[in-house]
Each structure stands twice: as structure tokens, then as C-alpha cells.
Amino acid sequence: MKSFLKTAVTAVALGALPTFSLAGGNLVISSNQSDAAPAAAVADLVEKFKAANPDINVELNTIEHEAYKTAIRNFLVADTGPDIGFWFAGNRMAGFVNDGLFGDISSVWKNAGLESGMASTMPSITFGGKQYGLPYAYYQWGLYVRSDIMKANGISEFNTYDELLAACSSLSSKGVKGVTIGTKYLWTAAGWFDYLNMRTNGLDYHINLMLGKIKYTDEGVVNTMKNWKKALDAGCFIDNHQNYSWQEAQPALINGEAAMYLMGNFLVPNLPQETQDNLDYWQFPDINPGMDRGEDAPTDLIFMPANAQNKDNAKKFLEFVAQAENIEAIAGALKNLPPHKDAATVDDRFLKKGAKVLAASKTAQFYDRDTTPEMASAGMQGFQDFMLNPDDMMDILEEIEEERTRIFGAL
Secondary structure: OOOOHHHHHHHHHHOOOOOOOOOOOEEEEEEOOOOHHHHHHHHHHHHHHHHHOOOOEEEEEEOOHHHHHHHHHHHOOOOOEOOEEEEEOOHHHHHHHHOOOEOOOHHHHHHOOHHHHOOOOHHHHEEOOEEOOEEEEEOOEEEEEEHHHHHHOOOOOOOEHHHHHHHHHHHHOOOOEEEOOOOOOOHHHHHHHHHHHHHHHOHHHHHHHHOOOOOOOOHHHHHHHHHHHHHHHOOOEOOOHHHOOOOOOHHHHHOOOEEEEEEEHHHHHHOOHHHHHOEEEEOOOEOOOOOOOOEEOOEEEEEOEOOEOOHHHHHHHHHHHOOHHHHHHHHHHOOOEOOOOOOOOOOOHHHHHHHHHHHOOOEEOOHHHHOOHHHHHHHHHHHHHHHHOHHHHHHHHHHHHHHHHHHHOOO
């Protein structure tokens, strides 16, 4: 299998475009699953496809996760691109679809019987009545907690935000941070905004904000930020988080320097087994008692770029992936939930708890998947700024609102 990491990072840095094989019995796949466990899962899936289709020459190029976010914007507008790409459902794909950069794969959905097999995720990849992506996994977000640290400090699972804040204060007095986080790439801060906003104002309010229908200076958003400031004042977060990626923030949890991480379930396979054994999953607690708990449940997908050179082979690969046993295998290897109704969830205690939580909840995708890329960029930068300078809250919200007005129009 060819490694594409160095090539991809260099291409992104230089503003150049990767080159892709052309025509014939070829299939070129560009994957963003660069961490060890996900990369192995994708490689296994590709090997299975190659074994079933020995006449197709398959090239798998793996691009580092953050670099991929730039690379995709290059290869989608090139004269030729890969035949298969990886991306995210919801608004993160909507702009590409609207610009004609994602290929229509409705025939894959029909041939594989996915209208019933993946009915729950079908709306998130359907635009204008056509399907443009194949979901292969979704997963819960929540608090991943070092239960051994909590037990040693007399802290049990909390149901209220005030109890979370009290836990942070108690841990901080003993030299342990409540929460690890790395905000270098901004989106992790958006996870905190999502949960605080859903718990402060409810899921419907949150989605309307994502759609540009509510001002960022609205009283509800101000209250969300005030609740966030309480966590900052309680010393919940590790220092210098702006210098760390989400992976670089993991050692604080592993080493016991922090007790919690608000993250998606993809965190778990990255951790040493000893850490996993001491880990638990807690649902983000209530701020307003009695309010329905909204949850982030992002959906990951595979798609065919509109500029793919080997579209027949791309659709053949998508139909192969769409088989319940293959969805089951890749989602299980990723420690994610399978979107296919006939695929079994791996026997994993984190996923079992997460599936139970999501079954009882209304869900969002995630901040940068539920709003437009432009709005997400402005909002997430503002959230990181706020975490570093919480006293500038209103100035930051006014700046974000200026961008909302520019993007969505005045209210």
C-alpha cells in the first residue's frame, strides 16, 4: 500500500495538487483516516475489495486529517481527482454539492437497498432528492472520564453543570485539571459551545443559530457564554490548550493530569489499554433541569468526486462498502456506531452507552457540520479567543455576529 502522507502534506504546503492515476481498471481512494486504528480499518476494507475485485488496480492515499481539509478543496476543483474521498455529512458537504463537486450516487443507494437500510442517515446526505454520500459510521460525543481519578477524589457521575464545575474546583485544588482540550485546530472548542448552547437553550434554538436565524448577540447565546465562563473561572481546562491539537491533548488524560475530555468516541481507540480500562463515558449534564438533552452525533461518509476518472469502479466500491457486513466491520474497527440497520454494533461498553443516549435524544451533527464553512470558521475562531480572553465576551460575540450578518443577512 502506498503511503501518501508526506506527498499530501508537501502538496498542501506548496499549494500544489496531488496527481492521480487515470482511466482503465483503476480506483484511486483519498482517505482522511490517518490515525493508526482508523487507517488500519480503511486498509483492511480496501484489501477485502481488492480480493473481491482482482482486476481493479486500487491506490489508497492517506492524508493527515487536518491537511486533508485543505487537500480536498484542491482536488475537488482539479481537472482530475481521486475516485473516492472521505468527508462529513450535513452542511460540511452541502457547499460542495451545491457547487457540483460531489458526484450523484443515487444509483448506489437504490442498488444496495439503502433507502431502508440507512433510512436514519439518508436525510443528512440527500440534496435535491439525490444522494451524494455513503455514511459508514456515526458516533456519540460526551465526557470521557478517568473514573479512577474521580473515585479517588470522591466524585461520582454528575447530572448538573454545577456539579461539573464543583468537580473542576475540587480537582484543581489537588493539582489535577478537570478537562483536557486542544484548540489549535479550533473545532474542539466548538464541541464545548455545542453542548453548553444545547443545554442552555435547547436543540431547536441551537439548530436555528446554526442556520443563521438567531443573532450571536442574542440573550440566549450570551447566557451560553456566561455558562462557559463559569467553567473557565473554575479552572476546568488545561493551560496552553491553544498550542495543542486534539491528539496532543491526550497525554494529559493518559497521565492523569486531567480527568475528563469532551470528545467523540473516536478518542477511545487512540488511548492505551490501561487508560481505556480506567475510562468511563458520561453524558454532558443538565444546565436547565427538565430541558431535553440534545446530543452531537456526527456522521462520517465516503463519496465520489464529480471529477472522478473511474466512476464505474467508484460506484462498485461504494456498493461494496454499503454491504451490512462491511459497514459493521469498519464501524466496529473505528469503535463507532454502524448506520446500517442490519449491521451489529461491536460489543463495546462505550458504544453501548452512547447508543442508548442517542436513542433517547434528538441529535445535531456538530458545529462545523451544522452551519456553513464560512460561519464555522468565524465562530470557532471566536470560541478559541473567548477561552483565552473571556472578559472580551461581548466584543467577540459582536465580531461573530458581524460575520453572521454578512453570510446570512440582517435579522
